[in-house]
Amino acid sequence: MINISIKIKIPELWKEAEFNKTDWGTINLIVGPNGTGKSLFADKLQAELNRHGYKARMLNAERLSGFEKRSYSHFGSSRLTAGINISEFKTLKSEGEQFGLSSSAFVLLKEHLDIRIKIEALLSDIFNKTIRLVEEGGYLKPKIQDNLGGAEFGLQQNECHGLKELITLLTFLYDDSKNCLILDEPELHLHPQYQSFFLSEIRKFAGDPKIDPSKKLFFIITHSPYFLDLRSIDDLKSILVCHYNQPPDFIDSLVAQDEYILKKFLPRFNTYHKQFFFSPNPVFVEGYTDQQIITLLFDKLDYNISASGSSIIDVGGKDELAVFFRLCKKLNIKARIIADLDAFFKGKLREVAQEDENCNKYIQDSGLGTDLSTLIGELDRKLKEVADDLVTKTATDSDLIQLIEFLKPLISVPDKRNTVIFSQLIALQKFKEKIYSAVSAQQQTNINYILPKFSLLLKAFESANIFIFPKGEIEHYYTQSAIDYLNFTDKEKSTSFHLERDYILSEPDITQLESKYADLILILKSSVPQIKVDLSKHLKFQIVEWLQTVQRAISKGDIANINGLKTHAKIDYKLFNQILEVTDLQIQADKRFVCKIKISKSLTSLDKEIDFNEMTIPHDFQFEI
Structure with a gap:
C-alpha cells in the first residue's frame, strides 16, 4: 500500500463530515449508486493528489462527447469527422485536461510516435484494424482500415464508440507525462472482454511513481464488476464505496479469521459475488438453490427487488455469510442474510448476531436477558432434554416412531449433538402436540418454554438483519416433492430443486404460488427489500x-x-x-x-x-x- 494522506470535504453532500484515508493501492476503485457524488469526489481527489506532488489527469464519463456538463468551443465527436484543427492543438490539450475530456488523445498520437506504435500494434492484433492519422488542409483526421482489406473510414460520430473509447483510454495510459490517472466509468462502450483487457493493461503500469517513474497510480470510478478483479486483501482494501449524504467507506483492517476465509474465497470471487459492491441492499444466501428459488418467486410475484437496490447473492457457506456480512458493515452497506436453521446454533453467523448492538438491544428490551449466547445455550440444553426423554418412549404414531428411530442412534454421540438439537426443534414445530403428549411433565414444561423463546430469538436475529429459516432449510418449504425432514441427501436436494424450479417457472397463477409458498414468502418479504409496482x-x-x-x-x-x-x-x-x-x-x-x-x-x-x-x-x- 502507498501512504498518501488524502482529506476531502464536500459540505454540499456531507455537511460537516470529512473523508480521510492514508493507505492506497496502486489501483483504487470507487463504486456506489448513481447520485452519490462519485464524480465530484474525483474532482476533489485530483486536487489532493496534485497537492501531494502527483501529476493527476482525469477523464470524465463524458470524455468523448464534451456535452452536458459544460459548453465547449472545441469538443464533440463530430470533430472527428471534420478533423481536428492542427492550429488548435495547444488549446485542445489544455482544455481537454481542464475539463476531463479525451479529445486531445489524437493530438498525443500525432506528437508521440512511441504511443502510436503501441496503439497500432494493439489495434492490429485485437481488432484486426489499422489506424492512420491523416493531415488534410490543416486538419488531423484519424482513419481506420480493416486489415483484411476494404476502404478506409473515419471515426464517425455515431459509430465505433468502443474503438474510440479504447484508443483514447490506451493513449492516456501510455502517455508518460502523467503519473496518476482518474478514470470515470472506463467501461463505457466497451465489451466486457475489452474491459478485462484494458484492466490487464492498467496492471502493467500500476505502481508507485515516486519509486519507479515508469509506473502510475489509478483511481477508477466504475459500475462494472469486470473492473473489480480482486486478487488480494490489499485489492479489497483499495475499494471505496460511496453513499448518499456521507463520505465513502473502505476496509482498513480485518480480523485474522475473516482475512483467512477471504483469502481462500478470493479465487472463487466471481462477477456475481461482486454485485454487493454495487447494491445498497444486498441479500446473502448460502447456496445457488436458495438464490434461484428466491429470485424466481419474487419475479413471478412481480416484486421488483432490483428497483429497491437488492440482489440475491449466494456465497457458498455459513462462514462465508458471516464474512460478507462483516465486510458490508465496514463499508456501511445495509446487507441482509438468509440462512439455514443450523446457523442459529453454531458458526460465525451466530457470532455476528452476538456482536450486533441491535440484536442485544432487542434481547434486553424484550426482557429475555443480556447475553444471546446464554439464551441459545439454554434452548439447546432444553431441546436435548426433550430428545433424551423422547427416545425412551414407545410410540404408536408413525411420525413419532420415525423421529425416535432417527434420534436413538445419535442421542449419545457427542459430535451428533447438533443434529439431535436441529432435528428435535424442527420436529417440535411440525408435531408439537404429538411430542407433548408423549414426553414427561417436566419435558412438557420445557416444550412450553422452547417454542415461544425460539420465536423471540428469531426476532432478535432479525433485528440484526439475519433471517433464519425456522423450518430448517429452503428445501423444507418445497411443495413439489415429498421431503424427509430428518434425512435429506444432496442428490435428493438437487432433484427436488429442479422440480421446484420448473414448477415455479410454469405456474401462471400468482394466487396458487402465494398459497403454496405462503410461509416462505412471509420470510422473504420481511428479509428482502422489494418494490411492488402497484398499477x-x-x-x-x-x-x-x-x-x-x-x-x-x-x-x-x-x-x-x-x-x-x-x-x-x-x-x-x-x-x-x-x-x-x-x-x-x-x-x-x-x-x-x-x-x-x-x-x-x-x-x-x-x-x-x-x-x-x-x-x-x-x-x-x-x-x-
Missing part, C-alpha cells in the same frame, strides 16, 4: 373518471347502446380502449343500465368482467388487477 391506484383514477363520464352521458340520453358509447366524443373510447374493453352495455328506457368492461391484458393477469351501473359510486368502485 391499481393509477388505473383506478383513470377508470373512475371515465366511469363518471359514461354515467353522465347515459343519464342525459346521449348514449343509447354500445356503439353509441364507442363513438361518443366525450367518452373518448379510442383512447380508453387502450386500458379497457367494453364487452356489453344494456340500457333500459328509464336510463338504468349495466355496463361490463374488461381490463386490458397488458395491465392485469386476471381475465374477468367488471360491472358498473347508474348506482355505482365512482370513488367506491373496486376491482382487482
Whole structure:
C-alpha cells in the first residue's frame, strides 16, 4: 500500500463530515449508486493528489462527447469527422485536461510516435484494424482500415464508440507525462472482454511513481464488476464505496479469521459475488438453490427487488455469510442474510448476531436477558432434554416412531449433538402436540418454554438483519416433492430443486404460488427489500373518471347502446380502449343500465368482467388487477 494522506470535504453532500484515508493501492476503485457524488469526489481527489506532488489527469464519463456538463468551443465527436484543427492543438490539450475530456488523445498520437506504435500494434492484433492519422488542409483526421482489406473510414460520430473509447483510454495510459490517472466509468462502450483487457493493461503500469517513474497510480470510478478483479486483501482494501449524504467507506483492517476465509474465497470471487459492491441492499444466501428459488418467486410475484437496490447473492457457506456480512458493515452497506436453521446454533453467523448492538438491544428490551449466547445455550440444553426423554418412549404414531428411530442412534454421540438439537426443534414445530403428549411433565414444561423463546430469538436475529429459516432449510418449504425432514441427501436436494424450479417457472397463477409458498414468502418479504409496482391506484383514477363520464352521458340520453358509447366524443373510447374493453352495455328506457368492461391484458393477469351501473359510486368502485 502507498501512504498518501488524502482529506476531502464536500459540505454540499456531507455537511460537516470529512473523508480521510492514508493507505492506497496502486489501483483504487470507487463504486456506489448513481447520485452519490462519485464524480465530484474525483474532482476533489485530483486536487489532493496534485497537492501531494502527483501529476493527476482525469477523464470524465463524458470524455468523448464534451456535452452536458459544460459548453465547449472545441469538443464533440463530430470533430472527428471534420478533423481536428492542427492550429488548435495547444488549446485542445489544455482544455481537454481542464475539463476531463479525451479529445486531445489524437493530438498525443500525432506528437508521440512511441504511443502510436503501441496503439497500432494493439489495434492490429485485437481488432484486426489499422489506424492512420491523416493531415488534410490543416486538419488531423484519424482513419481506420480493416486489415483484411476494404476502404478506409473515419471515426464517425455515431459509430465505433468502443474503438474510440479504447484508443483514447490506451493513449492516456501510455502517455508518460502523467503519473496518476482518474478514470470515470472506463467501461463505457466497451465489451466486457475489452474491459478485462484494458484492466490487464492498467496492471502493467500500476505502481508507485515516486519509486519507479515508469509506473502510475489509478483511481477508477466504475459500475462494472469486470473492473473489480480482486486478487488480494490489499485489492479489497483499495475499494471505496460511496453513499448518499456521507463520505465513502473502505476496509482498513480485518480480523485474522475473516482475512483467512477471504483469502481462500478470493479465487472463487466471481462477477456475481461482486454485485454487493454495487447494491445498497444486498441479500446473502448460502447456496445457488436458495438464490434461484428466491429470485424466481419474487419475479413471478412481480416484486421488483432490483428497483429497491437488492440482489440475491449466494456465497457458498455459513462462514462465508458471516464474512460478507462483516465486510458490508465496514463499508456501511445495509446487507441482509438468509440462512439455514443450523446457523442459529453454531458458526460465525451466530457470532455476528452476538456482536450486533441491535440484536442485544432487542434481547434486553424484550426482557429475555443480556447475553444471546446464554439464551441459545439454554434452548439447546432444553431441546436435548426433550430428545433424551423422547427416545425412551414407545410410540404408536408413525411420525413419532420415525423421529425416535432417527434420534436413538445419535442421542449419545457427542459430535451428533447438533443434529439431535436441529432435528428435535424442527420436529417440535411440525408435531408439537404429538411430542407433548408423549414426553414427561417436566419435558412438557420445557416444550412450553422452547417454542415461544425460539420465536423471540428469531426476532432478535432479525433485528440484526439475519433471517433464519425456522423450518430448517429452503428445501423444507418445497411443495413439489415429498421431503424427509430428518434425512435429506444432496442428490435428493438437487432433484427436488429442479422440480421446484420448473414448477415455479410454469405456474401462471400468482394466487396458487402465494398459497403454496405462503410461509416462505412471509420470510422473504420481511428479509428482502422489494418494490411492488402497484398499477391499481393509477388505473383506478383513470377508470373512475371515465366511469363518471359514461354515467353522465347515459343519464342525459346521449348514449343509447354500445356503439353509441364507442363513438361518443366525450367518452373518448379510442383512447380508453387502450386500458379497457367494453364487452356489453344494456340500457333500459328509464336510463338504468349495466355496463361490463374488461381490463386490458397488458395491465392485469386476471381475465374477468367488471360491472358498473347508474348506482355505482365512482370513488367506491373496486376491482382487482
